[in-house]
Amino acid sequence: MSDKNLLEVSQITKATEFGKVLSKVSFDLKFHENLVIAGATGSGKSTLLKIIAGLEQPDSGTVTLEGKPVAGPADTLVPGHPKIAYLSQHFELPKFLRVEQVLRYASNVTDAYHRQILSICKITHLAARKTDQLSGGEKQRIAIARLLVTHPQVLLLDEPYSHLDTGLKATLKEVVSKISSKLGVTCVLVSHHPEDTLPWAHRVLVMKNGVIVQQGLPQQVYQQPKNEYVARLFGAYNLVDKPLARLLGKSNVSNKILRPEHFEIIKRKSGRWVVSETEYFGSYYLVTVEYQERRIKVFTLRQWAVGEFAELRLNQSI
16 A cells, blocks of 8 residues: 555535535545445445545535546536446446446456456356346446446445345455455445454544544554444444443543453352343354443353353453
8 A cells, every 4th residue: 555645535515405414524545545434324425435436516625536636527528537436336237238248348458457357356257148147246246347447546335245145245355355456446445344344444434424533544443433433333342431440440441432352251150240141143252241230242252141140351451
């Protein structure tokens, strides 16, 4: 990843008859950076992607690619930027054409690069098939390939993993990873789910009600969320207030948000904390323990039974 900015978003504001969608949104994007934009439904993520792509007009603010303005629909005859590709959640492919026809009509790359894109997108074997003979996952990878053969510098993906089962999601994750690492395309991805974003992202930007509320490295956003809204987006968490901090004998954690892995529980014959709930996630359990109406969630590797007593401890690193 380069230190040089590829794309700059400055003071973007957008409103509709229902109110503000985006308010003075600013950030930059480095060459070859994997950027995730996270946020609850209605936080402005999709609108922001469309404005970056030049497909929607902001009320104010600018987007520049390598220092040159990205024009909105009001400023150009054909909306969109040739070097910024955008895949909507609701994409469509031309019907009744063969895959190879769909891709050739859009292609702006050499034959060797074209073949590499087909390989990375895992669609080489689908070239002769018609678009109405494809599964949903295959259609999505072809839609991405159709964007890549236009040779963009930036690829914007809006909720690409929604509506995919575990197997198809794993395949698409591998494709997206290689688009960045093998093709050198700078990617921006919108997604709700931390397991889809944290392993891939170089940086995470969190939005709420059209405003950026936190941005930073994935580790920072996950381990040091600015507030409960950010914490909730990336998984289970515990808010430690002053009484709970005193109970744990750790005054330094007062008013902090701690993840379940920051705690450990030890089985006891009696004690303060009692297991009130257990959830099985395959490779681990999420166990909830209670004491005087206080609830703490803890990750464990072994199964616990509701009603068991436990000693609750903070990890040494806290």
